[in-house]
Amino acid sequence: MKSYFALFALTLAAACAPATETPAAVAVSGAWCRAAPVGALSGGCYLTLTASVDDQLVSVGTPAAKRGEIHTMSMTGGIMRMRQLKDGLTLPAGKAVVLKPGAEHLMIIGPNQPLAAGGTVPLTLTFKKAPAQTIQAPIRDAAAAAPHH
Numbered sequence: 001m002k003s004y005f006a007l008f009a010l011t012l013a014a015a016c017a018p019a020t021e022t023p024a025a026v027a028v029s030g031a032w033c034r035a036a037p038v039g040a041l042s043g044g045c046y047l048t049l050t051a052s053v054d055d056q057l058v059s060v061g062t063p064a065a066k067r068g069e070i071h072t073m074s075m076t077g078g079i080m081r082m083r084q085l086k087d088g089l090t091l092p093a094g095k096a097v098v099l100k101p102g103a104e105h106l107m108i109i110g111p112n113q114p115l116a117a118g119g120t121v122p123l124t125l126t127f128k129k130a131p132a133q134t135i136q137a138p139i140r141d142a143a144a145a146a147p148h149h
């Protein structure tokens with residue numbers, strides 16, 4: 001009886017051998033949204049994404065605004081310009097991609113409520129490979145950070 005059990009355990013162990021493929025997952029950290037004055041037409045959100053395999057942030061959604069977009073900022077002829085990354089944001093395997101003021105960021109367009117410090121913004125992040133995730137980004141005043149627009 002005992003040896004039967006041992007054999008069964010061995011078979012189980014073999015079936016559960018480590019997979020050769022790394023599962024697609026994205027670690028999200030340090031999320032926050034910038035507090036905006038009442039009546040603001042949009043707001044910026046920032047976070048750090050680390051993907052386990054080469055992946056892509058495809059879209060961002062939120063019930064707190066009409067829609068979410070993925071933006072980048074770049075210097076063109078001495079002027080800081082912002083543009084939407086329609087194809088999403090590339091996340092190389094194992095590399096922390098930092099979305100921050102003055103660089104890549106998430107933008108929520110048409111907030112349904114004032115983005116007041118102390119509140120939170122739920123953000124649903126959709127990836128090409130990793131499962132989608134919903135996080136709660138705290139709203140913070142960011143007077144010290146670089147202006148967004």
Ligand SMILES: [Cu+2]
Pocket residue numbers: 044071082105106107
């Ligand atoms: Cu933007």
